[in-house]
Amino acid sequence: MSPLPGILKGLITTARTALRPTHTAEYPDVAPELPPRSRGVIALLEENCTSCMLCARECPDWCIYIDSHKETIPATTEGGRDRQRNVLDRFAIDFSLCMYCGICIEVCPFDALHWSPQFEYAEVDLLDLLHEKDRLGGWMASVPPPPALDEKAAEPAEIAAANRPARGAGLAGGAGGAGGSGPRMPRTVRPRAAGSPRPDAGGSSPAAPSPPDAGEASP
Ligand code: SF4
Numbered sequence: 158m159s160p161l162p163g164i165l166k167g168l169i170t171t172a173r174t175a176l177r178p179t180h181t182a183e184y185p186d187v188a189p190e191l192p193p194r195s196r197g198v199i200a201l202l203e204e205n206c207t208s209c210m211l212c213a214r215e216c217p218d219w220c221i222y223i224d225s226h227k228e229t230i231p232a233t234t235e236g237g238r239d240r241q242r243n244v245l246d247r248f249a250i251d252f253s254l255c256m257y258c259g260i261c262i263e264v265c266p267f268d269a270l271h272w273s274p275q276f277e278y279a280e281v282d283l284l285d286l287l288h289e290k291d292r293l294g295g296w297m298a299s300v301p302p303p304p305a306l307d308e309k310a311a312e313p314a315e316i317a318a319a320n321r322p323a324r325g326a327g328l329a330g331g332a333g334g335a336g337g338s339g340p341r342m343p344r345t346v347r348p349r350a351a352g353s354p355r356p357d358a359g360g361s362s363p364a365a366p367s368p369p370d371a372g373e374a375s376p
């Protein structure tokens with residue numbers, strides 16, 4: 158059998174492929190178009206971090222290093238209690254060990270860690286891949302804004318909480334009461350059966366659980 162048909166077939170394939178548009182990106186002359194949720198580097202929003210150590214405990218590579226100390230905040234009212242809060246001394250991630258699993262970002266209860274698509278931080282020396290908190294904080298500038306909410310999605314809890322006083326202002330006139338700093342919502346009053354005791358007469362109702370200390374984080 159003559160080899161000519163095979164050669165022709167190859168030439169046709171080469172010609173067809175040469176005419177197709179190429180997907181090769183000429184990096185670094187042309188910056189790549191990365192998807193918005195690319196995992197480039199982890200950024201730290203230091204103000205949100207309470208040194209709770211959750212991320213360090215859950216990291217499968219043990220490559221997050223956190224040091225902190227406790228600080229006493231004096232009571233603001235007479236007879237009140239002093240409070241304690243954690244102060245972050247060191248937060249570092251060793252990117253020579255990190256496997257970019259994203260667990261630390263997922264478990265952080267205070268949104269202190271975020272993915273940035275920035276990936277240009279290669280180093281000649283492996284030791285330089287240990288990013289301390291100042292460098293991790295610098296990556297925050299490259300974190301993309303969160304995607305817009307779905308049209309019918311519920312309002313985020315933070316925005317709902319921020320808007321609550323403004324919304325309740327109109328209702329606060331006749332609904333004020335002891336305790337609580339914000340305006341109170343009107344209560345639904347149910348009719349009482351004849352002869353039944355008033356719900357607030359005598360007896361003690363269980364105390365409402367006090368909110369967790371905002372400045373104190375569990376170890
Ligand atoms: S991405 Fe994964 S491996 Fe890297 S620091 Fe976070 S938890 Fe650890």
Ligand code: SF4
Nearest residue numbers: 206207209210212265
């Ligand atoms: S889980 Fe979040 S708040 Fe807790 S130490 Fe890690 S980054 Fe800070």
